Amino acid sequence: MQLDAEIKEQLAHYLKLMEGNVLIKVSAGSDNLSKDMVDLLDEITNMSSKITIEKRELTRTPSFSINRIGEDTGVAFAGIPLGHEFTSLVLALLHVSGRPTRAEQKLVDHIKNIKGKYHFESYISLSCHNCPDVVQALNLMSVLNPSISHTMIDGASFRDEVESKNIMAVPTVYLNGEYFSTGRITLEEILAKMGNNVNTAELDNKEPYDVLVVGGGPAGVSAAIYAARKGIRTGIVAERFGGQLMDTMSIENFISVKFTEGPKLVASFKEHLENYNIDMMNLQRVQRLEKKELIEVTLESGAVLKSKTVIIATGARWRDLGVPGEAEFKNKGVAYCHHCDGPIFKGKDVAVIGGGNSGVEAAIDLAGIANHVTVLEFMPELKADAVLLERLSSLSNVTILKNVQTKEITGTDKVNGITYMERDTETVKHIDLQGLFIQIGLLPNTDWLGDIVERNPIGEIIVDSHGATNLPGLFAAGDCTNSPYKQIIISLGAGAVASLSAFDYLIRN
The missing domain is CATH 3.50.50.60 (FAD/NAD(P)-binding domain)
Structure with missing residues (x-):
């Protein structure tokens, strides 16, 4: 894996800001993903004399941890942190090297004084714009406090693990093996949820x-x-x-x-x-x-x-549908942010409820990821702008259902379908699917x-x-x-x- 010239130039600039030496411990196999990860880390290492690599066997393969010399900082990446997570990788290198954080001093002091053992795991998607804030906050906590550690896990690289935990929304965070949170959460919010609200x-x-x-x-x-x-x-x-x-x-x-x-x-x-x-x-x-x-x-x-x-x-x-199954399957197939959670449904059948701009934009984006997208609109016509409707109608893997009312979201441990009624004939029908995105206003x-x-x-x-x-x-x-x-x-x-x-x-x- 080769970084393009522009990214490489930017990275070289940031690596010059490193203050101390860093050791990257790498756990790699013979698979293509491991090879790509090693290639990326080799390229980064060749750009700075302050970075060295050492082969180790870590909890997950492929993965790597970023450490101070002689000290495990608890910052680890399972998968390849590119896309939106490339910044998380760069910041981790800088902060582990001793580069000061821009976080408020009261937060830094508070994190350093936290007692107890905390291991966070964050399941992310490389296309998720909410995930980096969570990853960077947890990495920072790990750098500041030796009792805290964090592993970022790319859901696409560890799909079996994601499916075994029924993770259907990102970022999803686990703390000491137990579910902690889903969705964007700031550093202050993480501390508050841990019982360490610095503002109260x-x-x-x-x-x-x-x-x-x-x-x-x-x-x-x-x-x-x-x-x-x-x-x-x-x-x-x-x-x-x-x-x-x-x-x-x-x-x-x-x-x-x-x-x-x-x-x-x-x-x-x-x-x-x-x-x-x-x-x-x-x-x-x-x-x-x-x-x-x-x-x-x-x-x-x-x-x-x-x-x-x-x-x-x-x-x-976001307005809820208010139908049976919605609350039960929230974050288990029922989602509201297609940018964040869309990649989880790659190759699967999904539906979008809502024919306004938000719903149609979601359907267009999901059509490039999912196997098939069904758009359900309560009114006789979609309400989105003409330019969006033209784009939607050009997509071969999208079905549009107008003048229909959602009656129930079905499933067992996660969503498996949706039941709807045709409003003009009152005929009830069912669609088998694995994901549902609700976009019906505020x-x-x-x-x-x-x-x-x-x-x-x-x-x-x-x-x-x-x-x-x-x-x-x-x-x-x-x-x-x-x-x-x-x-x-x-x-x-x-x-x-x-x-x-x-x-x-x-x-x-």
């Missing part, structure tokens, strides 16, 4: 805010920045900074930026946010809101945040509000042209509101409007 202790006895933003997506970030620029005390509390944007693969309608990815845009948002005096509180789930002398926001941790005004920007989540994250604020029948917060709700001092913005269009750029504008309105409210009151 800092929530006691907070001074009241002038503006408190609930939600860390585009609307929330915009609202917080606009408030902070007014010189008033501003806080932002989020269950997951970046929200649904963290799971968005490609963004091509963010004006002035031809193409970007959700996580990159979130990183830019965070960098901009950190330029202002904003109290950021991540990984905190809001439980309820009450209007007293001030507005009080109670978190699941029990902490209470008080503010003169509050802007709700909690966004939305629901607002507003259930926690109860009846304290006016919402429409689907739960969206009703706001006026200023982002104001029916409760004085309470504003809302973004996908959690009755805004007719759910777009990043619209949410950014709505966050600014709500923030400016909150400032006007403070002046008047």
Whole structure:
């Protein structure tokens, strides 16, 4: 396996940043995958005098571990970390060599002080855009703490292992042999799930805010920045900074930026946010809101945040089908991200529920991976843009079923089919398949509000042209509101409007 000239040039630049010597222990067989892995590692070794290779027998073959001289760091790769994981390999080499991490110092200190023995295994796909963040976080923990180790496992290279564990979504993480998580999870979230939330202790006895933003997506970030620029005390509390944007693969309608990815845009948002005096509180789930002398926001941790005004920007989540089998087979054949989980269904029969842009885009992508794709649409016609429909109709391994209603997702330990009804004839039919991708729109994250604020029948917060709700001092913005269009750029504008309105409210009151 040979790296192309451009990648090789970039790699040479990064390898010059290595600070100490690194030993790569390699476990290889006579198979082609082992040969390709060894070729790649030989090529990397020839580019730096600080890297040496040693043959060893590791738990999996083909695999390799990256270590300091005389010390096992616990960073291992089973398979060949190319594609989206090539960056994970480069960072592992740098960090093991002693190159400092860019992680916040409080996280670094916290990881170093973790006691106990923790071995993580992450099952990934090389085409998954969510996987590298998880791999890199677990690798970093392994480098910082000798009691922590991590092995990245390419599911395509170890298919038998993946199937024996019924892994049907990536990234899937195991800790000490037991299931730990599925999907994108940040370093902070991993620590919190381990019982090491570094943010909770800092929530006691907070001074009241002038503006408190609930939600860390585009609307929330915009609202917080606009408030902070007014010189008033501003806080932002989020269950997951970046929200649904963290799971968005490609963004091509963010004006002035031809193409970007959700996580990159979130990183830019965070960098901009950190330029202002904003109290950021991540990984905190809001439980309820009450209007007293001030507005009080109670978190699941029990902490209470008080503010003169509050802007709700909690966004939305994927809408569930609400049929038998959906909950039982989630991550066991039922999926929501075709970019992440599509490769797991290579050569298999899958279905996509939903004929809007998201559903048709998913079907087009999956057609290049799966054996056959069936698109099911509730309405008489697909709702996607004409250019997407033209592309979909050109694919020979796609079947389109319109005016049908999904009745049940079937299976035993994983999905084996779907039952649907033709709405015009009420004829019930069944399709045998191994995977199902649900793309039927969004629901607002507003259930926690109860009846304290006016919402429409689907739960969206009703706001006026200023982002104001029916409760004085309470504003809302973004996908959690009755805004007719759910777009990043619209949410950014709505966050600014709500923030400016909150400032006007403070002046008047």
